[in-house]
Amino acid sequence: MTPLFRLSATEIRRRVADRSLSAEEVTRAHLDRVGAVEPRLDTLLLPLADRALDRARRLDQALASGEPAPALAGVPVVLKDVLDLEGVPTTCGSRILEGYRPPFTATAVERLEAAGAIVLAKANMDEFAMGSSTENSAYKKTRNPWDLERVPGGSSGGSAAAVAAGMAALALGTDTGGSIRQPAALCGVVGLKPTYGRVSRYGVVAFASSLDQVGPLARTVEDAALAASVICGPDPCDATSAAVEVPDFAAASAQAPRGLRVGVPWRFLEEGVEAGTMDAFRRSLALLEGAGARIVDVALPHLPHAVATYYIVATAEASSNLARFDGVRYGLRRPAPDLLGMYGQSRDHGFGPEVKRRIILGTFVLSTGYYDAYYLRAQKVRTLIRRDFEQAFASCDVVATPTTPTPAFRLGEKTEDPLQMYLADIFTVPASLAGIPAISVPCGLASGLPVGLQLLARPFDETTLLQAAHAYEAAAGLGLSPPL
Amino acid sequence: MNSPGQPMARATVATVDHVARLARLSLSDEERETFARQLDQILAYAESIQTLDTAGVEPMSHAAARQSFRDDVVRPGLLRATVLEGAPDAAEGLFRAPRILAG
Numbered sequence: 061m062t063p064l065f066r067l068s069a070t071e072i073r074r075r076v077a078d079r080s081l082s083a084e085e086v087t088r089a090h091l092d093r094v095g096a097v098e099p100r101l102d103t104l105l106l107p108l109a110d111r112a113l114d115r116a117r118r119l120d121q122a123l124a125s126g127e128p129a130p131a132l133a134g135v136p137v138v139l140k141d142v143l144d145l146e147g148v149p150t151t152c153g154s155r156i157l158e159g160y161r162p163p164f165t166a167t168a169v170e171r172l173e174a175a176g177a178i179v180l181a182k183a184n185m186d187e188f189a190m191g192s193s194t195e196n197s198a199y200k201k202t203r204n205p206w207d208l209e210r211v212p213g214g215s216s217g218g219s220a221a222a223v224a225a226g227m228a229a230l231a232l233g234t235d236t237g238g239s240i241r242q243p244a245a246l247c248g249v250v251g252l253k254p255t256y257g258r259v260s261r262y263g264v265v266a267f268a269s270s271l272d273q274v275g276p277l278a279r280t281v282e283d284a285a286l287a288a289s290v291i292c293g294p295d296p297c298d299a300t301s302a303a304v305e306v307p308d309f310a311a312a313s314a315q316a317p318r319g320l321r322v323g324v325p326w327r328f329l330e331e332g333v334e335a336g337t338m339d340a341f342r343r344s345l346a347l348l349e350g351a352g353a354r355i356v357d358v359a360l361p362h363l364p365h366a367v368a369t370y371y372i373v374a375t376a377e378a379s380s381n382l383a384r385f386d387g388v389r390y391g392l393r394r395p396a397p398d399l400l401g402m403y404g405q406s407r408d409h410g411f412g413p414e415v416k417r418r419i420i421l422g423t424f425v426l427s428t429g430y431y432d433a434y435y436l437r438a439q440k441v442r443t444l445i446r447r448d449f450e451q452a453f454a455s456c457d458v459v460a461t462p463t464t465p466t467p468a469f470r471l472g473e474k475t476e477d478p479l480q481m482y483l484a485d486i487f488t489v490p491a492s493l494a495g496i497p498a499i500s501v502p503c504g505l506a507s508g509l510p511v512g513l514q515l516l517a518r519p520f521d522e523t524t525l526l527q528a529a530h531a532y533e534a535a536a537g538l539g540l541s542p543p544l
Numbered sequence: 545m546n547s548p549g550q551p552m553a554r555a556t557v558a559t560v561d562h563v564a565r566l567a568r569l570s571l572s573d574e575e576r577e578t579f580a581r582q583l584d585q586i587l588a589y590a591e592s593i594q595t596l597d598t599a600g601v602e603p604m605s606h607a608a609a610r611q612s613f614r615d616d617v618v619r620p621g622l623l624r625a626t627v628l629e630g631a632p633d634a635a636e637g638l639f640r641a642p643r644i645l646a647g
Contacts, residue, residue: 256608296612298612303612365593390631397643416575416579424559434590437593440598479585495607
């Protein structure tokens with residue numbers, strides 16, 4: 061019999077709804093799994109076992125009294141610790157938020173809980189979501205369930221590793237330049253970054269507001285689609301949330317895409333992709349072709365400039381957003397005789413090296429004399445990148461690339477060289493800059509490590525994106541799970 | 545200020561000092577040197593965007609396609625006491641901060 065911690069969210073919901081399984085049993089099974097594997101993985105920052113069991117029992121009582129089962133009834137989830145849950149500490153992986161308890165709940169989390177999902181824990185992350193390995197967490201280093209000496213990716217590394225290891229069927233992460241897709245790829249799970257504006261950012265600690273997007277991590281495309289239908293939709297608390305109808309993504313994604321055209325930017329993939337990753341990518345294209353898709357070449361000529369553009373735009377916004385951490389209203393304060401001293405000391409002690417590096421870079425590109433050459437120019441290149449995609453989508457329905465140029469790297473391998481770490485985001489930042497939806501789906505192993513296939517689609521066309529991902533997943537039939 | 549063909553911006557410890565002051569960061573000497581070296585490296589890499597022709601291209605500040613605004617009606621906000629619970633130092637219903645002016 062399949063252990064409960066291996067069940068998909070869809071299956072858990074079905075069995076909790078028909079009452080062949082209680083939410084409490086499911087919750088206990090996952091908490092036991094946490095107990096068994098967490099000591100080796102360090103994925104979590106704050107377990108919420110009592111709260112989870114209490115809510116599971118209340119759900120069971122509601123179902124017993126005849127209430128209808130909501131869309132995620134009894135599904136265990138973990139939350140990246142950038143998402144607020146009222147009264148429960150949010151650290152964002154940073155010392156500067158030590159002791160902070162938000163007086164509100166993020167809209168995406170509120171919707172998950174209203175749909176019957178059971179929050180088990182807050183998950184580890186790179187500080188302020190800045191990083192590609194989760195090594196920038198001020199609290200712990202999370203390990204990849206496939207190889208404990210390797211990183212889980214980042215910044216939603218705790219969320220991805222927890223889902224891969226069966227500690228939760230679902231997780232929420234955030235993706236600013238790839239922070240859902242890249243760890244999903246490195247841990248062998250599905251990660252969806254919806255279109256910018258699909259999910260409310262209310263209650264999500266801001267990194268780069270024009271790029272930040274909440275999304276699900278799951279073990280199947282269907283589960284990611286199910287979660288997306290719950291969390292997407294306009295929110296009066298976030299004016300950038302889009303007033304666009306949300307379809308039943310799970311139902312829509314189960315339908316086979318008709319005459320799917322898959323665009324591949326071959327020129328952009330000529331260099332720098334590790335051989336095993338490229339092999340897995342080519343095999344996945346062949347499978348898509350076998351499933352009826354047509355592979356076409358697309359140009360996307362400005363993609364080689366995406367990493368530079370991203371690290372200017374994102375750090376500029378971050379330097380502005382992180383100005384709020386000043387030791388006055390919440391979080392860490394270091395005493396000093398005057399206000400400027402207190403600001404400087406609190407921020408120097410509260411922020412880790414990567415966050416400081418990005419504040420320095422972001423402040424530089426916005427400063428007098430450099431604004432036009434860096435920030436303004438990067439915003440213009442961002443327009444060119446968006447236009448590239450508009451042109452590409454005239455001749456294809458989805459664009460495909462590997463999610464990352466290499467599988468999971470070793471702990472410590474890139475920590476001394478920030479630029480090398482940034483270049484790990486080369487395939488994920490373009491969709492973030494363009495604001496389009498993107499997904500990473502497991503597409504096999506290279507030297508025993510998971511590889512991700514990334515698909516991108518037109519704005520608000522998650523349906524086609526999920527259909528293509530689902531068609532690939534069905535054709536590949538991998539069902540990978542780590543050797544834990 | 546930088547256009548194609550002109551020498552690129554170089555970052556030094558003085559650059560980092562200036563920027564850190566703007567960003568209200570008190571850095572250690574080691575941090576100042578490390579960040580100067582790394583900022584210089586990153587800017588050298590980012591120099592690639594200076595080669596692109598961006599004449600007549602509108603800057604893109606966000607990707608928000610269809611924004612949603614709520615009705616402008618009065619709603620209850622957070623209670624003052626709730627907000628002050630998170631403050632490192634609060635007194636008489638206010639946030640307390642160190643003196644702003646010296647002396």
